[in-house]
Amino acid sequence: MIEIIQEYWKSLLWTDGYRFTGVAITLWLLISSVVMGGILAVFLAIGRVSSNKFIQFPIWLFTYIFRGTPxxxxxxxxxxxxxxxxxxxxxxxxxxxxxxxxxxxxxxxxxxxxxxxx
Structure with a gap:
């Protein structure tokens, strides 16, 4: 297994010129989703503790639906x-x-x- 990784590590991580490999796409999606999720979570948390019911209720409903369903x-x-x-x-x-x-x-x-x- 280590020999395979040592031989093919560049092709697993980098592009061949016109498409990306699965590892590169997975890492890119992981990083971008964590960043976007973190930004969204900050704004949703601020809105959730807001005293304005028109801001608080939709965020509560969104959280209730997505936490309540598998x-x-x-x-x-x-x-x-x-x-x-x-x-x-x-x-x-x-x-x-x-x-x-x-x-x-x-x-x-x-x-x-x-x-x-x-």
């Missing part, structure tokens, strides 16, 4: 439910995020059915 349910709602919204289908960038779902829904096949038997 992560798996949130992922299923995001994956299965987001593509049914017309704004997602009509926006080029969001539609590109769900390319397989677009093909499967266009053909009339339910993607969840395929996931069970694939």
């Amino acid at each position: 992560l798996y349910v949130q992922l299923l709602v995001f994956y299965s439910g987001m593509y049914t919204l017309e704004i997602v289908k009509g926006t080029e960038l969001l539609n590109a995020f769900f390319p397989q779902r677009a093909k499967l829904h266009g053909s009339g096949v339910n993607p969840e059915y395929l996931r069970l038997y694939h």
Whole structure:
């Protein structure tokens, strides 16, 4: 294992010129999500202790919903439910995020059915 890491460590961490490797993308996503989550958490914490009910209630509701549902349910709602919204289908960038779902829904096949038997 150590020989493999010593031989291929550069190709695992760096780009080959036109695409990034999985490790590089994972590290980039990790760092960016921690930074964005930290910034969002500071503003949500400040809003949560605010005396203004119009600021405090939406933040309380957001926290209540996301703490009260399992992560798996949130992922299923995001994956299965987001593509049914017309704004997602009509926006080029969001539609590109769900390319397989677009093909499967266009053909009339339910993607969840395929996931069970694939």
